Amino acid sequence: MRWSQAFIPTLKEDPAEAEVASHKLMIRAGMLRKVAPGIHDYLPLGWRVIKRVEDIVRQEMDRTGAHELLLPANCPAELWQKSGRYDAYGPELLRYKDRSEHELVFGPTHEEVITDLVDREIKSYRELPVTLYQIQTKFRDEIRPRFGVLRAREFCMKDAYSFHVSKKSLDATYKLMYEAYHRICQRCGVDYRSVQAAGGTIGGSFTEEFMVLTERGEDSILVCECGFAGKPEMVAVKEAGTRDTGHGTRDGGPEEVATPNVHTVEEVAALLKLKPAQVVKTMLYTYGDQAIAVLVRGDHAVSEAKLAAYCQAEVTLADEQTIKKITGGPLGFSGPVGLKGVKLIADSALQAGGEVVTGANKQDAHLKGVVLARDAEVVAWEDLREAAAADTCPKCAKPLNEKRGIEVGHVFKLGIKYSKAMNANFIDQSGKEQPYIMGCYGFGVTRMVAAIIEQLHDEDGIIWPASVAPYQVVISPLNMAKPALKEAAEKIYQDLLAAGTEVLLDDRELATGAKLKDADLIGIPLRVTIGERSIKEGKVELKLRREKDAKLVAPDKAAEEAGKILEEERKKLEP
RNA sequence: CGGGCUGUAGCGCAGUUUGGUUAGCGCGCUUGCUUCGGGAGCAAGAGGUCGUCGGUUCGAAUCCGACCAGCCCGACCA
Numbered sequence: 001m002r003w004s005q006a007f008i009p010t011l012k013e014d015p016a017e018a019e020v021a022s023h024k025l026m027i028r029a030g031m032l033r034k035v036a037p038g039i040h041d042y043l044p045l046g047w048r049v050i051k052r053v054e055d056i057v058r059q060e061m062d063r064t065g066a067h068e069l070l071l072p073a074n075c076p077a078e079l080w081q082k083s084g085r086y087d088a089y090g091p092e093l094l095r096y097k098d099r100s101e102h103e104l105v106f107g108p109t110h111e112e113v114i115t116d117l118v119d120r121e122i123k124s125y126r127e128l129p130v131t132l133y134q135i136q137t138k139f140r141d142e143i144r145p146r147f148g149v150l151r152a153r154e155f156c157m158k159d160a161y162s163f164h165v166s167k168k169s170l171d172a173t174y175k176l177m178y179e180a181y182h183r184i185c186q187r188c189g190v191d192y193r194s195v196q197a198a199g200g201t202i203g204g205s206f207t208e209e210f211m212v213l214t215e216r217g218e219d220s221i222l223v224c225e226c227g228f229a230g231k232p233e234m235v236a237v238k239e240a241g242t243r244d245t246g247h248g249t250r251d252g253g254p255e256e257v258a259t260p261n262v263h264t265v266e267e268v269a270a271l272l273k274l275k276p277a278q279v280v281k282t283m284l285y286t287y288g289d290q291a292i293a294v295l296v297r298g299d300h301a302v303s304e305a306k307l308a309a310y311c312q313a314e315v316t317l318a319d320e321q322t323i324k325k326i327t328g329g330p331l332g333f334s335g336p337v338g339l340k341g342v343k344l345i346a347d348s349a350l351q352a353g354g355e356v357v358t359g360a361n362k363q364d365a366h367l368k369g370v371v372l373a374r375d376a377e378v379v380a381w382e383d384l385r386e387a388a389a390a391d392t393c394p395k396c397a398k399p400l401n402e403k404r405g406i407e408v409g410h411v412f413k414l415g416i417k418y419s420k421a422m423n424a425n426f427i428d429q430s431g432k433e434q435p436y437i438m439g440c441y442g443f444g445v446t447r448m449v450a451a452i453i454e455q456l457h458d459e460d461g462i463i464w465p466a467s468v469a470p471y472q473v474v475i476s477p478l479n480m481a482k483p484a485l486k487e488a489a490e491k492i493y494q495d496l497l498a499a500g501t502e503v504l505l506d507d508r509e510l511a512t513g514a515k516l517k518d519a520d521l522i523g524i525p526l527r528v529t530i531g532e533r534s535i536k537e538g539k540v541e542l543k544l545r546r547e548k549d550a551k552l553v554a555p556d557k558a559a560e561e562a563g564k565i566l567e568e569e570r571k572k573l574e575p
Numbered sequence: 576c577g578g579g580c581u582g583u584a585g586c587g588c589a590g591u592u593u594g595g596u597u598a599g600c601g602c603g604c605u606u607g608c609u610u611c612g613g614g615a616g617c618a619a620g621a622g623g624u625c626g627u628c629g630g631u632u633c634g635a636a637u638c639c640g641a642c643c644a645g646c647c648c649g650a651c652c653a
Contacts, residue, residue: 009585011586011587011602011603012586012587012602012603012614013586013587013601013602014587015586015587016581016586016587016588016645016646017645017646019646019647037644037645037646090651090652091651091652092651092652092653140652142652143576143650143651143652144649144650144651144652146646146647197653198653218653219653407653410653460613478611478612478613479610479611479612480611481610481611482611510611510614511610511611511613511614511615512611512612512613512614512615513611513612513613513614513615514613514614514615515611515613515614516612516613516614517613517614518614520613529612531611531612532611532612533612534612
């Protein structure tokens with residue numbers, strides 16, 4: 001492609017609307033423009049990258065034996081009513097009516113549609129398992145779209161669904177998908193981790209997320225140098241023996257102290273001149289028609305995932321009314337002493353003993369000098385809190401580091417959640433109807449593009465890995481008015497085209513600096529620089545975007561040498 | 576939905592406090608000449624419902640009111 005004829009509207013300045021690096025750079029590099037909040041034009045350069053990532057995803061899906069198809073973006077609401085998600089999904093689901101008043105949804109994900117298709121077409125266990133996938137535009141009516149394509153309302157996603165007769169068969173496909181996702185992330189050239197996700201402990205289902213590590217990620221993850229990574233709510237915590245909670249044990253039991261208008265742990269600790277760790281939080285949760293009180297140290301957070309696993313049910317934080325009914329006191333003053341009629345469990349970190357401060361179950365009062373083992377009826381001490389960077393790796397016991405990540409992929413064993421709700425069955429070997437056992441596997445294509453930039457850029461612009469770059473080579477003749485430079489550029493351009501290389505020839509009549517700045521901004525992996533300085537010696541320069549120094553080669557060897565360098569670059573990204 | 580901020584040329588902004596000639600600057604764009612190893616110089620030019628509607632005033636980008644849109648934080652979602 002000749003740059004003079006391309007549509008690559010680069011910008012010199014950062015757009016005011018963009019906050020994060022990937023968003024700024026996608027706009028400045030002429031990849032992306034905003035049409036409405038969370039809705040974008042993908043310009044040619046951006047679209048080329050999206051297609052490169054799509055191709056990687058497609059190749060890895062095909063390698064697992066999955067089959068690509070394309071489902072409609074517009075789906076009848078009936079399917080969603082059948083699964084129960086028409087009500088459960090909430091306002092993020094874009095709904096509308098057609099001219100004959102039929103209700104439709106614009107699919108944010110396609111479990112319903114695919115389950116309906118498979119149910120209509122696959123009747124026998126003999127035809128299973130099957131894995132189907134599509135790469136498609138999804139729509140989610142995000143409450144607050146932000147960061148460009150990282151959290152958009154319209155985005156490109158690969159979604160795959162597998163159908164099985166047995167859990168064992170699902171396990172096998174899940175493993176294939178899990179491995180495929182690792183290969184995709186490796187081929188995209190990013191530093192990433194796979195982590196077990198919440199929900200994985202309920203009902204035997206299992207789910208993992210693939211997170212690209214970047215400082216601006218929306219999720220917190222804990223990583224260890226041994227390779228372990230996990231989400232704080234999932235990482236098992238081992239308490240390190242006894243712990244001094246700060247103020248020793250006196251006789252005499254708890255003593256009430258006035259704490260007017262003091263609600264949060266920080267406020268209580270400040271008022272009583274203690275550390276948050278010396279205060280105990282009492283959190284009430286409900287599940288089904290039951291309630292449970294959970295104690296954690298003031299500086300810790302309850303892991304709802306761990307609590308859900310303990311309760312074997314989804315848990316919800318109790319509302320103020322429920323709190324009043326159970327504790328007799330208002331929100332913010334709950335405590336374990338004298339608490340009746342509710343199961344009381346505590347995080348293992350509190351087992352060390354010592355005196356702590358808790359709520360008094362009445363307005364504007366706390367209790368100090370509480371010794372949980374003595375003053376409260378704790379029925380179980382469990383690992384119930386979110387892990388933090390201060391904790392140690394459950395695998396190797398080294399200290400953990402807290403990192404931020406962007407979720408690009410999610411693999412999930414669904415089980416019979418959808419097939420059961422939608423009454424979608426196959427006939428098993430004994431002639432009986434059984435619900436399909438399902439898995440689903442999502443991958444955010446446009447999100448991955450942004451995640452790559454977020455991780456691979458410098459102050460000059462994007463640094464594309466060769467595997468996803470919109471062009472492999474950019475040729476920059478530094479002065480189009482000099483015939484010698486122009487001719488050398490043209491020759492190398494033709495050589496590279498003949499070799500099948502995706503090449504961008506910067507034939508624009510711009511000042512030298514502008515061309516070099518633009519080339520760096522759009523991040524093409526390899527630049528062939530043709531300037532008078534080197535052409536006088538009969539050479540041109542080959543420079544990798546990610547490196548500082550250039551290699552000098554004769555113009556007629558440039559295409560061949562470029563091919564070799566790129567081959568090396570691509571090899572590095574192979575799983 | 577709550578809190579904060581912002582709407583002035585394609586982009587980035589000044590001007591608004593204290594109303595007053597023809598609304599400015601930088602980048603970009605057009606034409607010409609000169610330049611060319613890190614966003615060139617000179618000259619000439621095009622481009623504006625000052626977010627919208629209403630009000631106050633002899634006079635409104637500027638004051639008042641309502642509305643709309645966008646961005647950030649939070650809540651929500653995952």
